[in-house]
Amino acid sequence: MPASRRRATLATVAASAGVSVATVSKVLNGRSDVAPATRSLVLSLLEQHEYVAPPQRRGEAAVLDTIEVEFDTDLNAYSTEIVQGAVEAGTELDVAVVVSIRTSADRVGAWARGLVAAGRRALIAVTSELTAGQLAALSRAQLPLVVIDPLNLPQTPVTSVGSTNFAGGLAATQHLLSLGHRRIAYLGGLATAGCNQARLHGYRAAMESVGAAVPPCYVRSGHFHYQDGVAGGAALFDLPDTPTAIFAGCDEIALGVLEAARARGLRVPEDLSIVGFDDTQIAPMASPPLTTVRQPLREMGAVAVRTALRLAAGEKVDSHRVELATELVVRASTAPVSSA
Template sequence: MPVSSRKATLATVAASAGVSVATVSKVLNGRSDVSPATRSRVQSLLLQHDYVSSAARRAETSGRDTVEVQFDKELNAYSTEIIQGAVEAGAALGVGVVISIRQQSDRPAAWASDLLAAGRRALIAVTSELTPGHLTALSRARLPLVMIDPLNLPRARVTSIGSTNFAGGLAATQHLLSLGHRRIAYIGGHATAACHQARMHGYRAAMEAEGAPVLPGYVQTGHFRYHDGVVGGAALLDLPEPPTAIFAGNDATALGIIEAARARALRIPADLSIVGFDDTQIAPTASPPLTTVRQPLREMGGVALRTGLRLAAGEKIDSHHVELATALVVRGSTASVGP
């Protein structure tokens, strides 16, 4: 059935479905007194006609523009930096920023519709795994999406912001090698996460270039959390041939490793050198201050917000994936290998 290019109305959808306007209204409002077959037919036609509710239209044309920054999990030091950058960019542009944690839902169309009805101009999804259903729902709602550090890069052409994770992993490991370390381990994030893979490959590339072997058990995965550092660090330090240095996939993991070392009466950096990743506010306040790879998180938040607004305005963007430069920040958690 051909769909009109004009904005659909309740009457348009009702006529196509062969039901009353009241029935379509009940489906939109989630009423239970509609048969499953009729509800499914009406919902399908609402999508076909790209129907936008009157509430959504009012939100689009009134009040302050808003962009939603959505996380999949609890907020942490990494999240705070992203939020700060997005809020600062929003304030400069007169755009409100709403922070949320995405609730798992098997109704992507309703999720996208709720975002549109709330007046969102764009969605920024941080370290998320959006399904093809979610991506389709956002596309049909014509709501621009920008992803920051997606856990898995979608096959669809999705705009994303990241950093030079491979270069960062390379620099972290080269720093430890320059200090004379050869037994260097790595604790990263989820095995399939794109940023973990890039950091790990940077680590491996540096080790291979130096001719330093990656010993069995020296590469571990986790979830970029403090607990992963405690558990993973303990496993590494209890090996028959423990590492003299560990590259952690993020700052929280690095702090967990420091705790695992402390529990074994090891001194940082005299007995064990540690490098983190991110350079969040916890890095310079660690004891000792943490050597880490600075990921420009605030800048990433700002770039994501501005990119989302450009997409909402129908502007053409230069690239669908942008990587901002990382930089090694040397502090007190690394030192030359002992005798």
């Protein structure tokens, strides 16, 4: 690294503060025998110098390498599958996996340095919206990053793991078209999310291939949440030409649509067919069981762990983007379009 970008040392911070290295060490270790004004000054300079504590040295006892799997929202059925795969891979590779939820209030520099100070070998960010500041902070801290289904598409090249979202969206819509549906709507997540865009493009490609119209009101975006399915479904049912089928961008949205249909007295699949995406554990437990596109979520978590370890070891990865195959799983929430 250039001299101007080298990691600051305790001596660097101590010299700037006009105190001893021992005093800076006491502040880092949370000791109480430091004057409040001195503590405040040292903490400010640690932040200013972007100080990162060196990883703890291994003692005689074995210490597992640790990877952090971080979310920026509450965990759900999708998250659980990712974590399960990551933990299983960690167990196989003798690596500890720590799961965390980061709040937007976290200071970017302190957040990245804290991960390194805690001994993390790499970070796996799941369905996160990454800013240029976050990416720069991780780069300065020399902490490898792997992203699973990012909610935005960073301009800086980022190693990511996902699935064949376009192919999944295409398969879901083709299934509905094969059942005779032509008035098919799409309820997706964030419009800026790369995975959502790919699923939407797959839907549009299938519709265009048979000349089926896609009115603007048939495409709605929101979040990958149950309530978005409830609200989105209700809005679609208020249209003059209501859809006979809905492709939902995730299983949670699909379950919300099921509830909106129930509230309107619509029968699924007799009056409305629904296809989800993910095939989380809630899909077969829905009523009726949900037709959905299966993502290999556990394998995605496992691949992310293996990739993160390779990056941490200084190895080159074959591709900065890994896409695992999706598969349509047909259950009872889809049926041929009613002739009524």
